[in-house]
Amino acid sequence: xxxxxxxxxxxxxxxxxxxxxxxxxxxxxxxxxxxxxxxxxxxxxxxxxxxxxxxxxxxxxxxxxxxxxxxxxxxxxxxxxxxxxxxxxxxxxxxxxxxxxxxxxxxxxxxxxxxxxxxxxxxxxxxxxxxxxxxxxxxxxxxxxxxxxxxx
Numbered sequence: 001x002x003x004x005x006x007x008x009x010x011x012x013x014x015x016x017x018x019x020x021x022x023x024x025x026x027x028x029x030x031x032x033x034x035x036x037x038x039x040x041x042x043x044x045x046x047x048x049x050x051x052x053x054x055x056x057x058x059x060x061x062x063x064x065x066x067x068x069x070x071x072x073x074x075x076x077x078x079x080x081x082x083x084x085x086x087x088x089x090x091x092x093x094x095x096x097x098x099x100x101x102x103x104x105x106x107x108x109x110x111x112x113x114x115x116x117x118x119x120x121x122x123x124x125x126x127x128x129x130x131x132x133x134x135x136x137x138x139x140x141x142x143x144x145x146x147x148x149x150x151x152x
Contacts, residue, residue, distance in 0.1 A: 003059030003135075004031040005128045008049075008075065009088075010038045010065040017064060017088055020122030028129050028142050033058075039070035046071065050078035060128040063111075064121060066090030069098035072111045082131050084124040085111040 007021055018034060025032045037046045053061060053075075061079070063072035064086040072085030087098030095116035103113040112127060114120035126143075133140040 002057070003132055004033060004057055005125070005132070006049075006053060006058045006061045007032055007034045007125075008061060008063045008071065009034070009036055010040075010069075010071045011090075012036050014064055014066065014088055014090065017086075017118060017121050020118050021062060021125035024122055024125035024129065027146070028139060030129055030132065030139070037071070039065070039074040040068070043074070046074055047078050050075040053079050054081055060084065060131045062086060062121070062124040062128055064088055064124075065102070066095060066098045069101035072102050072113075073105055073109060076105065076109045076111045082128075083111050084114060084127055086114045086120040086124045087116045089117050 005025060007018055009015060009018065037049060039046055058081060060082045061075055062084045063075050065071035066088035067090060069087055072083050076083040085102035087095045087102050089095035091097050099116055102111055105111045114124045129139060129143060133143050
């Protein structure tokens with residue numbers, strides 16, 4: 001596998017949400033890197049990451065954020081890689097604010113938006129695997145087997 005997945009969260013406090021993504025990516029043998037960066041508190045670092053992500057071998061980015069949730073959109077504005085946004089339920093309104101922030105991207109800056117929370121993080125990893133499988137027959141076979149196993 002020549003491409004890896006970036007899994008980005010806006011805060012160290014968000015790291016516990018990533019277990020499902022790690023499980024999926026490891027199941028399919030997809031290398032990944034977990035990073036903490038904020039569209040608000042470390043904007044320059046976030047923009048630099050997004051601009052260099054493709055050159056650093058990433059094939060897709062899963063960006064998880066709560067509250068104002070600008071992280072996926074800021075990353076998407078600076079890369080042509082697929083960005084998968086996952087709203088996290090870290091606010092008093094249980095992630096609805098993050099969902100709306102991520103899903104309402106302007107034309108030209110797409111972010112694929114998953115469900116709020118842990119199931120969204122897991123589905124984000126599956127979608128990232130599906131994207132990589134477009135150029136990887138072995139991964140495509142593993143995904144087909146995985147989908148068949150869901151019905152058992």
